[in-house]
Amino acid sequence: MIDLEAATSAVDRAEVATSADKFNTVNGPVMVAVSISRRPFLSGVTGAWAEAQRARLNRILLRGLDCLSEMWLELGEPQYSVEIASEASGLAPYRERSHRLLMLAHADDGDHATAVDVYHRLSNRLNENLGTGPSSETEALYVEILR
Secondary structure, eight states: OOOHHHHHHHHHHHHHHHHTTOGGGTHHHHHHHHHHHHSOOSTTOOSHHHHHHHHHHHHHHHHHHHHHHHHHHHTTOHHHHHHHHHHHHHHOTTOHHHHHHHHHHHHHTTOHHHHHHHHHHHHHHHHHHHSOOOOHHHHHHHHHHHO
């Protein structure tokens, strides 16, 4: 049984703690959210309602992974952040927040070349598939990493 409300509440608490820089309180709720959202939801069941619930769980998972990635960055463990942000950006290839966290993690780990490569791959994907470029926030991070 998957408790969507528990997952939503947990990821909400994790995001509040993250935005308040209370990283010592992020891990518990975010692990609840990520654990719940990774579970298969009604395997074999199709239909609009089931697909909507799966999409909701995927959004919760992505939010949780972003919190974890940011937590590891703030705790000075960029290699863990790279792993988490890589998973998130792989699950959502157009989601810029996850890509920005991946860029930051690589840069904080001293791997500026890979951070720049993440930006270029995202930029190309957005241009080729959506006819747009990265947001100003992503562009600003890219410029900052180049310095």
